[in-house]
Amino acid sequence: MSVAQPFLDMQQVVYAYGGGRSIVDxxxxxxxxxxxxxxxxxxxxxxxxxxKLAAGLLAPQSGSIRQSDGTPVSPGPQLGYMFQAPTLLxxxxxxxxxxxxxxxxxxxxxxxxxxxxxxLAMLGLTDHxxxxxxxxSGGQQSRVALARALILEPALLLLDEPFAALDAxxxxxxxxxxxxxxxxxxxxxxxxxxxxxxxxxxxxxxxxMHEGRMLADIRVELPTPRTQSLRHGTTFNQYCSRIFETxxxxxx
Amino acid sequence: xxxxxxxxxxxLALFLALLVVWEFxxxxxxxxxxxxxxPSAVGRAxxxxxxxxxxxxHIEATxxxxxxxxxxxxxxxxxxxxxxxxxxxxxxxxxxxxIVSQVVPKLALAPLFVLWFGFGILPTVVMTALICxxxxxxxxxxxLRQVDANRLQLFRxxxxxxxxxxxxxxxxxxxxxxxxxxxxxxxLALVGAVVGEFIGASKGLGAVIIAAQGMMDTPxxxxxxxxxxxxxxxxxxxxxxxxxxxLRPYGEH
Numbered sequence: 001m002s003v004a005q006p007f008l009d010m011q012q013v014v015y016a017y018g019g020g021r022s023i024v025d026x027x028x029x030x031x032x033x034x035x036x037x038x039x040x041x042x043x044x045x046x047x048x049x050x051x052k053l054a055a056g057l058l059a060p061q062s063g064s065i066r067q068s069d070g071t072p073v074s075p076g077p078q079l080g081y082m083f084q085a086p087t088l089l090x091x092x093x094x095x096x097x098x099x100x101x102x103x104x105x106x107x108x109x110x111x112x113x114x115x116x117x118x119x120l121a122m123l124g125l126t127d128h129x130x131x132x133x134x135x136x137s138g139g140q141q142s143r144v145a146l147a148r149a150l151i152l153e154p155a156l157l158l159l160d161e162p163f164a165a166l167d168a169x170x171x172x173x174x175x176x177x178x179x180x181x182x183x184x185x186x187x188x189x190x191x192x193x194x195x196x197x198x199x200x201x202x203x204x205x206x207x208x209m210h211e212g213r214m215l216a217d218i219r220v221e222l223p224t225p226r227t228q229s230l231r232h233g234t235t236f237n238q239y240c241s242r243i244f245e246t247x248x249x250x251x252x
Numbered sequence: 253x254x255x256x257x258x259x260x261x262x263x264l265a266l267f268l269a270l271l272v273v274w275e276f277x278x279x280x281x282x283x284x285x286x287x288x289x290x291p292s293a294v295g296r297a298x299x300x301x302x303x304x305x306x307x308x309x310h311i312e313a314t315x316x317x318x319x320x321x322x323x324x325x326x327x328x329x330x331x332x333x334x335x336x337x338x339x340x341x342x343x344x345x346x347x348x349x350x351i352v353s354q355v356v357p358k359l360a361l362a363p364l365f366v367l368w369f370g371f372g373i374l375p376t377v378v379m380t381a382l383i384c385x386x387x388x389x390x391x392x393x394x395x396l397r398q399v400d401a402n403r404l405q406l407f408r409x410x411x412x413x414x415x416x417x418x419x420x421x422x423x424x425x426x427x428x429x430x431x432x433x434x435x436x437x438x439x440l441a442l443v444g445a446v447v448g449e450f451i452g453a454s455k456g457l458g459a460v461i462i463a464a465q466g467m468m469d470t471p472x473x474x475x476x477x478x479x480x481x482x483x484x485x486x487x488x489x490x491x492x493x494x495x496x497x498x499l500r501p502y503g504e505h
């Protein structure tokens with residue numbers, strides 16, 4: 001039996017801004033199809049840069065990043081991307097914001113609009129479709145951004161600390177929404193965060209990054225679907241402290 | 253809504269009060285109508301020139317020059333702003349010329365334009381267009397450059413073409429700034445049209461002012477000034493209405 005081909009294969013990836021110190025320094029990390037990968041590390045450890053490399057927004061100076069068919073990654077509608085800020089277009093209605101990835105490719109059809117309505121319904125935003133982003137709360141804006149990232153049903157979803165600015169309860173709700181929608185479609189996810197418990201709660205695998213290097217790739221064997229009460233269990237906290245020790249141990 | 257009406261009412265009351273004070277001072281001090289006519293004399297001059305049909309062709313000429321100049325100069329400025337914002341090469345090559353062309357006072361060019369384009373409305377339109385060019389170019393350039401980096405990255409991620417990024421992101425995001433440029437250009441266009449008529453025109457409110465000066469008809473001069481003020485006010489208000497409509501999706505701006 002052969003090992004399944006990784007969905008996105010990062011091999012010995014190196015990247016430095018403007019010829020300085022390598023911000024990503026020889027990372028090898030194959031992402032398995034359908035898995036939820038979390039990348040955790042302190043601010044400035046290079047995790048956002050690695051995400052941009054995985055998106056094809058940056059090209060590695062050495063090493064390779066290949067998709068399962070062997071081609072290098074490039075930005076485009078096959079990828080879903082979610083930023084730290086919701087980054088909505090303030091002059092367009094919620095529904096048009098969700099449909100933006102479609103309307104940049106072609107004129108949205110009735111099926112696209114129906115899909116957008118479905119996504120908004122699943123995220124509890126049915127009544128807000130005709131509103132403008134400024135009329136929504138921060139959590140609702142993040143949900144719109146999530147719907148926009150998922151509208152083209154991308155095989156790979158990349159998220160850069162998307163919930164960092166939200167309060168704990170809203171963040172928990174969005175985490176559950178995200179996992180539910182991704183499991184439903186079998187989406188492969190790369191989720192960057194600095195929050196260890198968020199990484200453990202969401203991830204099938206947690207990569208721990210420090211100063212451009214991958215310190216550990218930990219498989220989280222917690223039952224799915226996970227609920228927020230899981231956070232109080234001992235296994236959960238053992239994972240968290242293991243990652244915490246990996247991160248702090250490297251600093252000394 | 254009520255407080256708006258209230259402040260409008262106060263504005264109007266202040267205007268009427270100023271007219272009364274003006275009338276009173278001129279009558280008391282017995283100032284000659286050649287120096288400063290009373291508002292009632294100005295009103296009579298305005299009424300007679302409007303009802304006799306004397307002033308209308310001049311109003312039409314000034315409005316035509318102003319709007320043509322505004323449209324031509326504004327569209328050219330908008331296009332240049334887009335070109336300079338999109339191409340760093342064009343920006344480096346053309347910017348010095350653009351700036352030099354703008355620091356030369358265009359009113360000083362009016363005699364030259366008369367020489368080139370004759371005494372019709374053309375020299376005034378050209379000058380007005382040149383005046384309107386700069387605010388549109390500057391505001392467009394600045395607005396397009398200020399687009400949020402995250403939104404630009406979003407469009408890159410979504411595989412948007414350069415044209416799509418311009419039309420779907422940069423221009424809509426810059427719309428408030430671009431409209432502010434149009435508002436400034438509108439006011440400058442009226443000044444440009446009137447001053448252009450001072451120098452080389454037989455028609456238009458600027459020409460009326462010069463003619464009134466020659467005939468020592470100060471009330472007529474004031475009547476023309478009043479007409480210019482009303483044109484400016486109405487156009488500015490119309491612009492505000494358009495702006496408010498276009499910016500409604502943008503919320504409180």
